[in-house]
Structures are given as structure tokens and as C-alpha cells.
Amino acid sequence: MSLIEGRTGSWEVVIGLEVHAQIVSAAKLFSGAATAFGAEPNTQVSTIDAAFPGMLPVINGHCVEQAVKTGLGLAAEINLHSVFDRKNYFYPDLPAGYQISQYLQPVVGRGKIVLDLPDGGVREVGITRLHLEQDAGKSLHDQHPSLTYLDLNRAGVALMEIVSEPDLRSAEEAGAYLRKLRSILRYLGTCDGNMEEGSLRCDCNVSVRRPGEGYGTRCEIKNVNSVRYVMQAIDYEARRQIEIIEEGGTVRQETRLFDAGRGTTRSMRSKEEAHDYRYFPDPDLLPLTLDPAWVASLKASLPELPDAKKARFVAAYALSPADAGILVAERASADYFEAVARGRDPKQAANWVMGDLFGALNRLGVGIEASPVSAENLGAMLDLIADGTISGRLAKDVFAAMLESGDPPGKIVAERGWKQVTDAGAIEAAVDAVLAAQTDKVAEFRAGKEKLFGFFVGQVMKATEGKANPAAVNELLRKKLNG
Amino acid sequence: MTALTRLTMAAARDGLRRRNFTATELAAAHVAAVEAARPLNAFVTETPELAMAQAAESDRRLQRGEARPLEGLPLAIKDLFCTKDILTTASSHILDGFKPPYESTVTAQLWAAGAVMLGKTNMDEFAMGSSTTTSYYGPTENPWRRPGDNRPLVPGGSSGGSAAIVAACGALGATGTDTGGSIRQPASFTGIVGMKPTYGRCSRWGVVAFASSLDHPGPLTRTVRDAAMLLRGMAGHDPKDSTSAPVAVPDFEAALTGDIRGLKVGIPKEYRVDGMPGEIETLWQRGIEWLKTAGAHPVEISLPMTKYALPAYYIVAPAEASSNLARYDGVRFGLRVDGKSLEEMYELTRAAGFGAEVRRRVLIGTYVLSAGYYDAYYVKAQRVRTLIARDFAEAFKMVDCILTPTAPSSAFAIGEKSDDPIAMYLNDVFTVPADLAGIPAISVPAGLDESGLPLGLQIIGRAFDEETVFRVAGVLEEAASFTATPQFIAGASSSGGDIGSGHHEPH
Structure with a gap:
């Protein structure tokens, strides 16, 4: 009270x-x-x-x-x-x-x-x-x-x-x-x-x-x-x-x-x-x-109302009641979220919608109906993350570019050459180059300073301008450092 | 031309179609008669140019054989019906200069049926009255005088201008409205027929409202057949009036078969009121005999709530009026008297714009709707109204129609009851119940009283059974064979403009 x-x-x-x-x-x-x-x-x-x-x-x-x-x-x-x-x-x-x-x-x-x-x-x-x-x-x-x-x-x-x-x-x-x-x-x-x-x-x-x-x-x-x-x-x-x-x-x-x-x-x-x-x-x-x-x-033709939608979001998408409450407050936000979440990771979709998107819309002072990033494009971006085309780090840049241009993420990635490098040979060359240049650090790592692993990852990403597939980088580094 | 103005509406219709005369000739005769009838003060506004223009169009249609049901028939319109771009006053100062940008449904239907407009008739202000003496434009005189008595008489009201001009042969028929008796009582006072149809039969759209749940537009004519003709032109469902009934309009003239054999006619004992002149009782008995002779069966019935009708009416009608008249505030149309403040503008405007009777009813209506009084007055009156309707419903299980006198007296002198509102209100004692119940009722001229003034008898029928009412009225009319005419006939050489003399014997 x-x-x-x-x-x-x-x-x-x-x-x-x-x-x-x-x-x-x-x-x-x-x-x-x-x-x-x-x-x-x-x-x-x-x-x-x-x-x-x-x-x-x-x-x-x-x-x-x-x-x-x-x-x-x-x-x-x-x-x-x-x-x-x-x-x-x-x-x-x-x-x-x-x-x-x-x-x-x-x-x-x-x-x-x-x-x-x-x-x-x-x-x-x-x-x-x-x-x-x-x-x-x-x-x-x-x-x-x-x-x-x-x-x-x-x-x-x-x-x-x-x-x-x-x-x-x-x-x-x-x-x-x-x-x-x-x-x-x-x-x-x-x-x-x-x-x-x-x-x-x-x-x-x-x-x-x-x-x-x-x-x-x-x-x-x-x-x-x-x-x-x-x-x-x-x-x-x-x-x-x-x-x-x-x-x-x-x-x-x-x-x-x-x-x-x-x-x-x-x-x-x-x-x-x-x-x-x-x-x-x-x-x-x-x-x-x-x-x-x-x-x-x-009565039969009433749309799904906020309370029912919220309950459904909690049940179907495993969102917290608080997050679901925010998403359903406006029908347009709820629809947007669902369009993004459908067939994808709902938690990830909710984070992007409530975090980056709402933040951006707030800054721009526009409603979700006028969002420069369509639900379709945001969903496509999540797909690019999921299939390894872009990294989570690159996604932030892609999102910023989508916000600016309204273009689909595929186009942005292709035009700007932000496509993640998954070619094992290219990544291996970059890994080898980093390890060759950092012999001291390699020795420290092998002596037990395992915290240095992140340093090597960073160096490889830097060398590949962030486009290397982080999973592939991790795997190769681990193999070469431990091998 | 006088002969043309003496025709019944039905005869004029037939004459036009047989090319015995033209619509222009008919209109010209009536325009002249209207002018000749000016001493009666029956009109607020005359529209002779419009009448002649409409008549010219009627002649073109008649020539082409495309005559509409009321083609070329000159009518007078009560000044309560809004007429597009033509001054509409409700006989009130507060509507000074008001020219509506729209046409009432009823009059629009009449013009669409080919009728010709002679002008807008005088009435009691906002239809509040039984004498046509409360008009801002002065009283209308009854074309009848008591033989040997020169005092001008009231034509009844509130549709007194319409009744007077039809009785004086200045129009073939007229529209009226009946809220407590405002069609039937003036018809009775002027020796003509006045028909109040079922509530919802004629649209109220474009009719200046007095009491919305009681206002019934209807015709005033010289014969029952004419009333049937004119009502058919006025009636019909109107989606613009939510209280208009979605029912078909029958051919009322076809109901005038003259055959009422076997019909049961109710005679309500409660309509024998204290102080009613014996001659009205006598006329009523004569009416019963006429209908019996024609093969109908009189049945004594009881309408026990009758005595509460008038008090209930004088609560419900003012209550609605007080609200309906709130729009006359000087802000958007009509009269405005400027004041130093908004309240003062309201007060000055309404004080100057409304006459004493309107002010009285607005005050009564405001009072009965006020917190603390609403249940005791308005709610109770509405309950009485329900019971009155139930009285009629019970009666109509036993009888097909009801016969009563129309009014408890014949026409009285102008000014005679003006200082006694209660005596004035008593005029409506026989007419109010049918308004409260919303059922059809007609007044038919049935005879003269001892002073030589006309008296009417009333037939009341079931809701939407105007046909039975007309049929019985037709028989009554035939039996009464009321041929007396008023002392003043518009344009008649023996009496034209001669209303002041008052010594003409009834014919």
C-alpha cells in the first residue's frame, strides 16, 4: 500500500x-x-x-x-x-x-x-x-x-x-x-x-x-x-x-x-x-x-488484448512478465516483436527490440510504426548472426547502418564487405601470422597464463577487421596453442 | 374564381385532371383568397410568387399527363414546419428572421407530391396554446362569429391559422401539429376536419419541436376524404427521425367505404366531465345514433385514467419544452439582445423573445425536472402516461374505435380565457389522452351549438389503424351532413373583408 x-x-x-x-x-x-x-x-x-x-x-x-x-x-x-x-x-x-x-x-x-x-x-x-x-x-x-x-x-x-x-x-x-x-x-x-x-x-x-x-x-x-x-x-x-x-x-x-x-x-x-x-x-x-x-x-471478433498477449508471450517465448508487459503495451510493438521472434530465438529478439531498437527510436523520436528498421530486416539480421554470416559485434554496426539507410542487412553486409570470414584457410593464415608475431605471449600462454587466450582472439579479429568467424578463430587458436 | 376556392381538395384534384381549370387558375384564386382573408390574420408569411411558380410547374406536369398525387393543390403550412429559405417563426419573436437552410420532411414530401404552398400560418407561440392568441404576430380570428354577437372569436389552437384559412376557403387544406389537441380542437372550433395520426406516422424532422414525444404533424381539411388524401402525402417512414415508424402508408382514401356495419364503437363514460354544456352531450348522443343507424354497435367502455391525462400532459409537455427551447439562446440564429455578460445576453434575449405562455411552460418544465422534484412529477406523469395507453389498449380489445366530443366547448371570444391558464388548459381535456397514448384521432364537424358555432366529434382508433378512424369519420360526416359555413368566406362577394360586421347567418 x-x-x-x-x-x-x-x-x-x-x-x-x-x-x-x-x-x-x-x-x-x-x-x-x-x-x-x-x-x-x-x-x-x-x-x-x-x-x-x-x-x-x-x-x-x-x-x-x-x-x-x-x-x-x-x-x-x-x-x-x-x-x-x-x-x-x-x-x-x-x-x-x-x-x-x-x-x-x-x-x-x-x-x-x-x-x-x-x-x-x-x-x-x-x-x-x-x-x-x-x-x-x-x-x-x-x-x-x-x-x-x-x-x-x-x-x-x-x-x-x-x-x-x-x-x-x-x-x-x-x-x-x-x-x-x-x-x-x-x-x-x-x-x-x-x-x-x-x-x-x-x-x-x-x-x-x-x-x-x-x-x-x-x-x-x-x-x-x-x-x-x-x-x-x-x-x-x-x-x-x-x-x-x-x-x-x-x-x-x-x-x-x-x-x-x-x-x-x-x-x-x-x-x-x-x-x-x-x-x-x-x-x-x-x-x-x-x-x-x-x-x-x-466478442468473437475482438483482437487479442494486452493481458492475453502478455500471458502468451510469457508462455510461448519464455519472456519475463516485465519484458512481456513492455512489449505488449502497444500493439505495434507486440506485432513487431512477434514478426522478429517468429522462428528465431525469442530472447535474442526481445533483447534487440527492447534494447537497440527502442533506444534508437527514442533517440529519433519516432514510433515503432515509423521505424527505419523493419521487423523483416531486423529478423533477417538475426538470421545472419545465427548462420554465422556476421558476428554479434558486426551486428551492432549492421543495425546502425540499417537504422540510417533502411536497407536490408544482406545488402549492407555485401556492399560493405562485412561478411564474416569463414574460409578456414584465410583464418588459419591470420592465426599463424599472429602466433608468429607474438612468440613471447605464446610462450607465456603455454607456461600456464591461459588468460592470454582472449588476447590472441582479439589480435586475430583485428587482423581480419572483425570479419573472422569467432568460433572458427577460437577453434584454430586452441588447436595451435595447445597442439 | 371564388368557386374554385370552395372546392374540396378531392374535387379540385379531379377538376385539374379533367382540365376543367388549370393549376395556375386554382392557385391564383387561392392567392386572391389569402389576400382577402388578411383580416383573419391567419398567415405569418404569404408566399404568392412561390405558389404561382409551383402551379406553373403543376400545369406542365398535368399537360404531360404526369400529375403527382397532390398536383397543383394549394395548401397552407403551419409556421412550425421549417421551409427552406422561407421565414419560419413558430409565431415567436425569438425566431426573428430565421430562414431555415432545410425543408421539413413533411413539407418536402408535399412539394414532391405536387402541392402548392400559399404561405406559413399563424399559431400559438411554439404551439403552446388552444386559442392562437399567444402568437407574437397577434391573434388569428375565427371566420365564425356568434350570430348577433360581433366579438371576434378564437379559432382554437395551436394550429389556429391553418384551421381559420381552411374554414374560410383560403386554402384547400393545411398542415398542423397536434401535441395536446392542436389539430383537432381548432378543427372543431372552425367546423372543419382535423386528423392527428399515430405517433411516428408523420416525420417530425424539420418541425420546430414543442414536446418531442407528443408532437404529431397532421392535416386540417374541409372533408374527411381530403384529410385522408393529405395525410397520405404527409406520412411515411423517415430515417432522419428516430421515432418515425417504419411502416407502409396505406391508401387512406380507399378506407372510406362507408361500411361500418358490425363495428364496435366505444363510448367512454369518463368523458362526461363536470360543467360540459348539455348541447355537447346531446351532440355526442346524436353521433352515437348516427353510427348505430349505419350498423355499428355502441359499447359503453371505461377509460379510468382519463382524469389524470391533463395533469400528466401539463408535466410531460412543459418538461420536454423546457429542454427543447434551450437552444433559443441568441447565439446562433434568431433574436439576440446583447448584454454585458453571457448570462445577461441569455436573460435579455429569452425575456424579449419568448411570450408569457412560453415562459410559463419553460418554468413549469424546468421545475418538474429539477433535482428533488423529478420523481414526484416527471416520473409519475410518465407512469400515468403508460397507464393511459394501457386503458386504451384494454378498450381496443373490446371495441374498434372510440367516439367522444372533441372539445368541451365551442369557440370562445378572443381574450376570454387569456387570464386563466387553467381554464385554457381544460380545452384539451378530450384531446390530450390520444396524444399521450400516441394513437390516431380525428375531429369531424358534427353540428352547431345554440349560439350557432360549430362543434366536432372525435373518433379515436388503434395505433396505425387510421383506416378505421377515417372509415367511421366518413360515415359520421355523411350522417351529420354539416353544411354550415362560416360568416367569413375569403373572397366571397357577400362577406369579403367583412369580418368586422359579424352578422352573417350560417348557410
Whole structure:
């Protein structure tokens, strides 16, 4: 259990997250308008999104499918009957004066997410629910000294609100939860998880308590848009609450905003100022009824998800759970690894992927999808090592060359003449030359200074510019020195 | 040209096809009648140029023998239906200058069927009312007057402009919407036919929303056959309206066989309400006799939840309205009154844009949806609604349709009930249950009361069984042989522009 030490003792922080995940869909939730990010303001707005008189919503079946898939990916109950409600409040970027959401009867019920802890262990976090709702538009307050501009491109875009149980106990766990959720969403293709573009936004409910006591009063921190910020916001908020209580005060239930510049939170509105949203079922929409056979077919067609993949990697490739966890975090990395490992030494493949490749990609600042070294080429390089064409030492150079040129390793080896020398005659000549030049050392070796063996190997490799097959060199040296 | 405006829609259709007259002549006669009917204030917007252009196209099609079902027939459109590039106001100041960039599904279907648009009719603001007196554009007058009484009367509401202009022979038919009785009650008040079809029969797409689960577009016409014709043109599944029913539209006219022998007609005892004039009871009894004479069997039935319908309606409808009207915030279209802050802009805009009745209902609706009141009001009202639908479902196990009066009174004077919202709301007592249950109901003019004003009888039917409703309505119409006409007939030489005198005897 991770506790925070206050002045008066230890505190436990209790966190629940509400994540708004934008559904991957070409069209909005109810209007059919396009959803591309970064379009010119107000160019992706239908009269339905702008809530013109007489306009009616029609549910986008693809978005429902995405939500159900996500529910299945979170091992959640799928509600075959769910209801869209109106959440009423006035704001200029909410054109209808209400947001269509799901309140009492969401499409997805209880599920769970398994967190991968840094020590390789796991922890289960409950999902309370997932529901479908529309996004609002964007108010632009910085375009004019006294006026607010509106961009309704985002208005009506489909979101999944995914609510966790208050099961998280530290900022690190909250971070792990978000990363895992994002991983699952990306595997499913239901949300691109891009926090910078606002495809994934997080509200954090934070409270503190003495270990073993009941829940404290919580504050909700709205719209935090990176994993790092979420962790910062929780840490700050937990310490703020602890300080209040330790100084004899009480935490006020309120909504707070995260100030990314300062790493602090500040009050937005108190419980008393909270909206009365006047939820009621949207009379323009029929209840959402799902066919159990359709749900079953979606379930059958789900891709292998991170947890299952990790377990399989551990079992099939004898990887450690920690390594497997790293490899499956992104589907693209897992696919890459498998393409390299298939029919080869998996441990060696994992080392190259997680070591040299990830390191290089990090330096280059590109994702694995844009890797200059394809999985095919990396695999071919491992084959060259295995068949003795190149040594492990040469492989480092080959990899660097592949990274630079994107060429297949065979081509690089051939062009640069890096092919390992396996011709026994040539190696023998080199060995003989070294031994002839180092008669003193040969005598020392034969007198029992066996550590010198490595020196001879190095000399031969140097003489052959590293291209000699090390096994052949070893064998010949041993024969000649001992013979 | 007056003769052309007196035709029924069916007769005009036949006349056009026989080349007795042209669509242009028919349209011109109606355009003139609309102009002559201006004293009624039935229109917010007249569209004579459009009417003549559409009529010219109709003539070309008629000449080629390619007439569409409603080819060349001039109609009036309630100003709740969005019409592309034509001012659409819902009779509210808040929609000032609003020209929709789209056409409602219902009107698009009508134009595709060849109909001709005369203009947009006046109504209670946002369809909230039973008198067409809450319009920002002033009240519409009923073309009927009490003989010997010069006070202008309301045409009922909210589709009062549509009802008045059809009754005054300024249009062959009109569209309306019925949320609590807004088609049937004005039809009853103006001596015409008003049909509210099953919920989901006509698309609500492009119809300015009042109460989404209750809004029913439907026709107002002078005959049952015309209502059948016009409804066929308006109805049909619309994928753009999620509550539109994916069912085929029958040929409603074909249902007018005149044969109701053996049909069981329910007479609900709960519709005898306190304070209902004796003459309405008498007319109802006459209606029962007419149907009996035609071979139907009256059956006394009970709809025990009837008395809860009105209170439930006045919770559900304002609740939905309060949310539906939130979009009128001055931000994107219509009226904006600038303020020093966002809140002030909202407040000034909505205070200036909405009339008293709309404000009242928005407040009621906001209240009943509020935390702590939602269960006691909205949830309970929805439960009542379910029970009312069950009442009807039970009744329809025993009977094929139900006969009731349409409204508890005839037309009242403008201003008579304006200061008493409850008295005004009571107008809807017989019409609201069918709206809550979403089942079809029609008002047929059946006689005059002692003061010489028309009264309607209502036939209520099973969901999506408009055919039975039309069939029985046709028989009722025939038996009642209601031939009285209002004092004001648009363009008639004896009464043109003469609505002020009010001394014309019914014919």
C-alpha cells in the first residue's frame, strides 16, 4: 500500500478516474458530420450539431459498436437495453442547451482493468460503467479582446465516458491505469488515445483518508490532458487535502481545475454552485436495444488484448512478465516483436527490440510504426548472426547502418564487405601470422597464463577487421596453442 | 374564381385532371383568397410568387399527363414546419428572421407530391396554446362569429391559422401539429376536419419541436376524404427521425367505404366531465345514433385514467419544452439582445423573445425536472402516461374505435380565457389522452351549438389503424351532413373583408 506521510501520520489517497475517450469514427454520434481533427473552425458542423430548430439526432451505429467493443475489451457487462438522456445546461458551446448522454442506463456496466505494476505484479481496478455521449464545441476566448468565438467542429463528436471505481491508491497507479486503458483502447481501435489532441481527457476524483477509515470528501479535478499532468494533479491535490485536514480544516467538495504551468489545482465551483442537470430520457431517441447475437459476434471478433498477449508471450517465448508487459503495451510493438521472434530465438529478439531498437527510436523520436528498421530486416539480421554470416559485434554496426539507410542487412553486409570470414584457410593464415608475431605471449600462454587466450582472439579479429568467424578463430587458436 | 376556392381538395384534384381549370387558375384564386382573408390574420408569411411558380410547374406536369398525387393543390403550412429559405417563426419573436437552410420532411414530401404552398400560418407561440392568441404576430380570428354577437372569436389552437384559412376557403387544406389537441380542437372550433395520426406516422424532422414525444404533424381539411388524401402525402417512414415508424402508408382514401356495419364503437363514460354544456352531450348522443343507424354497435367502455391525462400532459409537455427551447439562446440564429455578460445576453434575449405562455411552460418544465422534484412529477406523469395507453389498449380489445366530443366547448371570444391558464388548459381535456397514448384521432364537424358555432366529434382508433378512424369519420360526416359555413368566406362577394360586421347567418 502506498501511503503519504503527513505531519500527523500516514494518509491513504483514494482516486477514481472518469475518462472521456473520443471514439474513432468518421462521423459524429448523432449527425453524420465529419470528425477530422484540426479542420478549419465550423467546417464540420451540421444543422443538427448547431441545434437548429426541428433537427433530430439519429444514432450512429458504428459508435455503438465501438462502445460495445470497448466494453467487451474491459471485460464488462453489456447492457442490451440502454437509454439516452438529456443533460441540460446553458453554455454557448453546447448548442442545444443539453448534451445527449446516458445517465441511469448506460450501454456498458461493470468491468475491470488489470494494472501492470512496476515490480511485474498486477492489480485489478474496477470499471463502474461506460456510456456514450456527445462532446461539446470549443469556446475560444483568446481571439478577440472582448468577444468569445465558437468552434462547433467538436460539437456532437462521439465520446465514451469510462468511469473507474475509487480503487486507485496513488498517482503512479492512476498513471498505470490510464496507460493501460489507453493501450486497450488502441488495441481495440476504438480510441486513438491521443491526449494532446484531446482524444483522451481525464477527470480525477481525489480524496484522502487514514488507512482503514471510510472515504473522505472528494474533489473532482476537471479535464486533465496528459498522464503526467494527471499524476501531478493527484499528488498536488492529495497533499493539499492532507494539509487542510492536518491544520484542522475540512475539505470542501468542489470541482477544481489543474493549472499545468504551476502544477497546482484551483477551485472552479463548489458543490452549492453545482449544476442541476435535469436529466431526463431524450424523447427524440428510442432506447438503444442490442441483439445478443450481434454482441456475441463482436466478442468473437475482438483482437487479442494486452493481458492475453502478455500471458502468451510469457508462455510461448519464455519472456519475463516485465519484458512481456513492455512489449505488449502497444500493439505495434507486440506485432513487431512477434514478426522478429517468429522462428528465431525469442530472447535474442526481445533483447534487440527492447534494447537497440527502442533506444534508437527514442533517440529519433519516432514510433515503432515509423521505424527505419523493419521487423523483416531486423529478423533477417538475426538470421545472419545465427548462420554465422556476421558476428554479434558486426551486428551492432549492421543495425546502425540499417537504422540510417533502411536497407536490408544482406545488402549492407555485401556492399560493405562485412561478411564474416569463414574460409578456414584465410583464418588459419591470420592465426599463424599472429602466433608468429607474438612468440613471447605464446610462450607465456603455454607456461600456464591461459588468460592470454582472449588476447590472441582479439589480435586475430583485428587482423581480419572483425570479419573472422569467432568460433572458427577460437577453434584454430586452441588447436595451435595447445597442439 | 371564388368557386374554385370552395372546392374540396378531392374535387379540385379531379377538376385539374379533367382540365376543367388549370393549376395556375386554382392557385391564383387561392392567392386572391389569402389576400382577402388578411383580416383573419391567419398567415405569418404569404408566399404568392412561390405558389404561382409551383402551379406553373403543376400545369406542365398535368399537360404531360404526369400529375403527382397532390398536383397543383394549394395548401397552407403551419409556421412550425421549417421551409427552406422561407421565414419560419413558430409565431415567436425569438425566431426573428430565421430562414431555415432545410425543408421539413413533411413539407418536402408535399412539394414532391405536387402541392402548392400559399404561405406559413399563424399559431400559438411554439404551439403552446388552444386559442392562437399567444402568437407574437397577434391573434388569428375565427371566420365564425356568434350570430348577433360581433366579438371576434378564437379559432382554437395551436394550429389556429391553418384551421381559420381552411374554414374560410383560403386554402384547400393545411398542415398542423397536434401535441395536446392542436389539430383537432381548432378543427372543431372552425367546423372543419382535423386528423392527428399515430405517433411516428408523420416525420417530425424539420418541425420546430414543442414536446418531442407528443408532437404529431397532421392535416386540417374541409372533408374527411381530403384529410385522408393529405395525410397520405404527409406520412411515411423517415430515417432522419428516430421515432418515425417504419411502416407502409396505406391508401387512406380507399378506407372510406362507408361500411361500418358490425363495428364496435366505444363510448367512454369518463368523458362526461363536470360543467360540459348539455348541447355537447346531446351532440355526442346524436353521433352515437348516427353510427348505430349505419350498423355499428355502441359499447359503453371505461377509460379510468382519463382524469389524470391533463395533469400528466401539463408535466410531460412543459418538461420536454423546457429542454427543447434551450437552444433559443441568441447565439446562433434568431433574436439576440446583447448584454454585458453571457448570462445577461441569455436573460435579455429569452425575456424579449419568448411570450408569457412560453415562459410559463419553460418554468413549469424546468421545475418538474429539477433535482428533488423529478420523481414526484416527471416520473409519475410518465407512469400515468403508460397507464393511459394501457386503458386504451384494454378498450381496443373490446371495441374498434372510440367516439367522444372533441372539445368541451365551442369557440370562445378572443381574450376570454387569456387570464386563466387553467381554464385554457381544460380545452384539451378530450384531446390530450390520444396524444399521450400516441394513437390516431380525428375531429369531424358534427353540428352547431345554440349560439350557432360549430362543434366536432372525435373518433379515436388503434395505433396505425387510421383506416378505421377515417372509415367511421366518413360515415359520421355523411350522417351529420354539416353544411354550415362560416360568416367569413375569403373572397366571397357577400362577406369579403367583412369580418368586422359579424352578422352573417350560417348557410
